Amino acid sequence: MTNRSLGVRRAALLASSVAMLGLLAGCGGDGTASAPPTESGTAASATGTATPSDSGTGSGVPTDAVSNSLTPSASPSPAGGTRCHTSELSASVGRNDPGAGQENFPVVLTNESSRTCTLHGYPGTAFVDASGKQLGPDPERSATEPETVKLAPGQSAWAGLSFANPEVSGAGTATPAALLVTPPDEEDPLKVTWKAGKVPVSGNESSVRLIPFSPGTGA
Template sequence: MKTTTMVLTSATALAAVIALTGCAGSDSGSDRPTVTATRTATATTTTTATASPSVTAGGSGTGGSGTGDSDGSTSAAGGRCTTDQLSGGTAEGTGGAAGSVGIVLTLTNTGTTPCTLQGWPGVSFVGGGDGEQIGAPAELDRTSEHDTVTLGPGAQGQVALKITQAAAYDAAECSPQPADGFRVYPPGSKTSLFIKDTAYTACASGTVHLLTTGAVVVGPAHP
């Protein structure tokens, strides 16, 4: 009897295992984990170069400084001509109207690199042997061309200068005085050059304007 009971028990256990296995095999898979592929997008940053606007600077002033009425710009050829790299002189002009004479002021680049000038110089008579200004500074001929002029080493810029004769005015109005020459401020500069020329008489009166200057050009200048 004991042997029969053990066989039946083993058979019952085996049947239970088979039944469980059959249940597992018939599973629809709804409980099985699902693997999902994930893609990661990588952003690419593009840098765009933006050109910065160029900044230009110009000189100003009349009488006490040269008038760079321009963009006074620094060109690719070089910077603005400074007084210490320029020499001044005079040259004959094309004459003048009745009661006036026209001459040319010259500005020569004595440096070793190109430089630029643009606009009108400040010009006045000086005298008394000490460089003292006589009378009113030159008026500016605003109708003259005033492009930027590039002067290479040894090159010369020219300025047309009209000089009204002091004798055209009454002596009491003019207060005539012999001149030693001209004080010239290159365009944009606050330091001056002295150009000796004793051929002219100035008017000490500040209300009489004997001088009219054009802008710097690459010759010839026409007073």
């Protein structure tokens, strides 16, 4: 009786072992179950932080005074929401400081508001005739690294605007009615009556150049 019971138990254990071997064989030859597949693009990274997709926020730069003030691709003002808005500023053009065949003018923005605000980068500038049509090509920006200029109420910042004297360079000229000045990252320009005579508008030496804002009036 006892021998018969032991035989039945051994048979049951053998059958169980055979079944377990079959299960392991189905999970992989090395006994390790493979990981379930995941759908491409749906899994988070190992750190639990999803990888952001391309935002697709490209920025075209139009060729007018407004666009010259906008920073392409991306170069947002580090001052963020503290930047000066067009409605808070007045614009003027300072006295010419000529030298070495160059005409050099400070383009000045003054904070007329009751709060402190900031400017970072270059103004948009364009010479225009009496009908508002732009004269000459868009200005070229220098490689100077811009700084953020903080303007308390009543304070000013200036950006340098320069071009070769047309009598020296031989460039084609026109006499603008005004200079449109657009603060950095703004869309609305300020109009300043131009009183400094002819400017280059065509030919190889017609480029107008800009340097970024610095504190003061440039006087």
